[in-house]
Ligand code: HEC
């Protein structure tokens with residue numbers, strides 16, 4: 001057959017459409033991804049929030065895709081194809097300037113999300129996330145509904161836990177400081193109650209604690225520990241006033257273990273987040289000593305019975321003699 005220009009053009013067009021059919025059209029007809037076990041459809045508000053998420057470029061900083069190698073970041077669940085059914089465009093994201101959000105739903109109660117969207121520095125003093133106050137409350141509520149949905153059925157489960165605990169925490173707060181502190185401490189498991197802070201409250205430790213407090217806690221608990229941080233106006237119950245705590249601890253009762261437990265795990269139903277992913281053991285003890293000394297007025301650090309040392313901290317490190325030094 002003779003190769004004429006017309007034949008070349010027609011051939012080219014046929015090859016083009018054949019490729020489009022095989023690569024784009026065929027898969028969309030034949031390949032319907034089944035939803036994963038956690039998938040669930042969006043409500044109207046959630047869909048509106050997704051739209052805002054795309055339009056405002058949240059994916060420049062946030063991914064929504066946890067891979068096997070992200071396990072170390074504390075990811076609870078590896079993303080599956082079926083998680084993204086009907087979610088167009090699917091927001092996978094390559095940048096991680098901010099944390100991955102694929103499991104954000106129910107991580108925090110809604111009042112935390114609103115305080116954070118209005119100004120991320122409210123809840124996290126060092127955050128570089130922009131403020132979204134200019135969007136107005138309606139859009140912020142849509143964004144909140146959307147991030148609450150992230151994680152599908154797992155997210156709904158976590159969000160329901162938050163919603164179940166919230167009225168109980170708010171009631172306890174309304175009952176006055178004594179009842180509130182009793183309520184808060186009743187939920188800390190018993191072994192933590194008689195546990196003092198195993199780290200000595202040295203000047204260096206207190207300064208470390210001060211820095212951690214300013215970077216992570218001051219937005220809520222306030223620079224002087226009175227609970228008057230900028231997030232206060234959004235949160236119910238409001239952030240704890242540590243100076244009030246001082247008057248309600250019975251006779252110098254131990255507080256180290258209780259603080260440690262609360263900071264590590266957070267308090268479900270309240271704005272108090274958990275810090276076990278961000279702060280390692282010693283940092284939590286240091287910030288606990290700082291709060292105890294500066295705001296509550298005393299620390300139980302290094303009183304008997306001594307609590308648990310961090311496992312990586314061998315005894316010789318604390319008394320400056322190397323292992324086996326005595327034998328030489
Ligand atoms: C310039 C980068 C940037 C942009 C743009 C951005 N974020 Fe963030 N975001 C961050 C950083 C950094 C953090 C972690 C610090 C913090 O909590 O603010 C964060 C935290 C978050 C968190 C809280 C995660 C958690 O549980 O601690 C949510 C929810 C969130 N962003 C949603 C959004 C949404 C929705 C948008 C778009 C409207 C957005 N972000 C835009 C950087 C960004």
Ligand code: HEC
Nearest residue numbers: 123184216217220237238239240259262263270271272287
């Ligand atoms: C987003 C706001 C927020 C941030 C950030 C925050 N907290 Fe809290 N915190 C709260 C709220 C709300 C409560 C519970 C108040 C209540 O139920 O009355 C609380 C309670 C606590 C308690 C419980 C005290 C007790 O006696 O049971 C401790 C300890 C605590 N926070 C320490 C910290 C530390 C340390 C940081 C920083 C590493 C921090 N918080 C960051 C809001 C916050």
